[in-house]
Amino acid sequence: MSTSRHPIALRLEQRVGSATKLLATVMVLPLIDGIFPALVVAGVLTTATGVIETGILIFGGSATAAVILAEMDGSRRQMAGSVLLIGAIVIPLAALEAAFAPTFRGFLNLPVFERFAGLVILTIAAKTASSEIGEYLPSPGVIISLGLVASFEPSGFAIRASPEYVLNGAAAAGVGVAFALSIALLSPHLRGRVDIDRFRFGSAVALGVLALPILLGPFDLMQTEAPIALAVLGVTTLFAYDPNAGPADGPAGDGVGDDGDDPDAGAGDDADGTSDVDGAGDDESDVEQSEPPLDAPTAPGPIVDDDVAVLANGGDPSTASDDGDGTDPFADDDSRAPWL
Template identity: 80%
Template sequence: MSVSRHPVALRLERRVGSATKLLATVMVLPLVDGIFPALVVAGVLGTATGIVETGILIFGGSATAAVILAEMDGDRKQMVTSVLVIGAVIIPLAALEAAFAPTFRGFLNLPVFERFAGLVILTIAAKTASSEIGEYLPSPGVIIALGLVASFEPAGFAIETSPEYVVNGAAAAGVGVAFALAIAMLSPHLRGRVDIDRFRFGSAVALGVLALPILLGPFDVMQTDAPIALAVLAVTTLFAYDPNAGPAVGSGSDSDSSDSGPPDSGGDADRVDGASADEDGSPAGGDGSADGELDPTDPPLDAPPTAPGRIVDDDVAVLANGGEPSTAGDDEGTDPFADDDSRAPWL
């Protein structure tokens, strides 16, 4: 499998360094740039479906899969340990940020802020799908800051908290960590069999599907509890996985069979040549001349066969005894009754 050209992972890799730090940055990024708090304030985590979709697509997603499969080295135990350490930091931070969601909801115009939250998710989806498009789009933090300014209502400011938001925030982060753990544990099997770039594009589509109900809320578009984004992600995973794309098993036997050539290709010819040639390269039964010259003592090539009369005499004797004549000495174009036998000129 070639190293994935994931735009988000490549951009962060230039700033970070090791694969473990890169994975930590990718998974902490939603907490830093304000995407996760925006989703909590927008009420996306109000259902179990929203918690699972946020955990997989925001904390997990294609960037996490790309870093684990294409960048991280080491055995399965080392990768699982790294993911657990990162999860021990992410889950408490997600719970802490979710605890302040009621406070933000108190001094924000929620219908306006929700539109900006949906716009943030669409921006992330575009950046995930194409790095060229992402260069022309503002960062998620800028969009969230604009949303805070546009929806700010200071009259409703009050510090509030709710255990429900804390539990939901921790659960969403836990789902993301569980997704990363599953990728790390299955990494020996998934490497070489998952097209990360195809999975990345499908994850971008799933993010867009997640953003549509938030962005188009006033128009009642796709207002359903059905996990449409998860269904899109499942179809994406199905198309990105190829069980036959892994390292070829038994390649040595294949190469041996291909190198050996087809059966009986040249072996019999060598044996025939060896049987019909002497060690010095001359034809078998020859006088050692290997340059193709004819021996002066050899009869000419167009000379008629010698002593056919003896064969005829033998055949006459055989016919007299009731047998069949022999054809051992008959050649095409030779007269069997030729009378050129010196032993019996009267025949």
């Protein structure tokens, strides 16, 4: 698996600490920096497609998938419990913020504010795709604040409420929680098979597609209810998923055969992975042949006498030299030549 090393994600991880806190921060962040309220006020959640796209891309997306796959550990039940606990916080907060959307829509110039809302999504997409570009872009909170100032109309201020906005806001957050829960339950299969960086870049493209209809609203361009952003995210998922890749390696030392205690190992295998000569055990005598005892009978050695070598090669016996001990090596009574 390719673990995402996005600089923004790394800085956030260093500040937050544990993986559960990091996941909670990632999923609550759209409620804090104003992205989700801006989408609600802009009217993105008025359709079922907008609810699903907002839930997956804003509350879910590449950041949520990366935290679950690359940072969280434990069993699937533990990870699912953490996601549900975070969802119990995110869903009520999303419903509460969505409840104030009609009030904001009353004292804002919606065509102007919608352009800023689309610009916020496009900025987040750029930051997600490239950290270098994101360093030069303002934060989402700054853009939303400028949009509030530019579109503020105090004459239309009135307290309003609508159950539809509350339900749509809670549904969008619920879709994001369901997305995170599905990633947590499938994490043993997805780890090592999903390229996080490729999925992150595709999510950035999907966010950009989601922002275009809002930005180009006055020009009546890309005004369609077709889930184009979801289609882009689906294609991204196909490209980021490799079914032939193996699962990520577990912690060192927990594999079978790591410490020589593999019950399936052959009887003749030593702890160092080498097989014995006779397959009987780990004794050093099985690996190296022992020297024969001193009193053991030895096989006849090679013929080393130069004179006998001359005869063996078809030479003239008369040319054989004496051995220096005063005896003829080719004499009949010579015990050293019993074969003659």
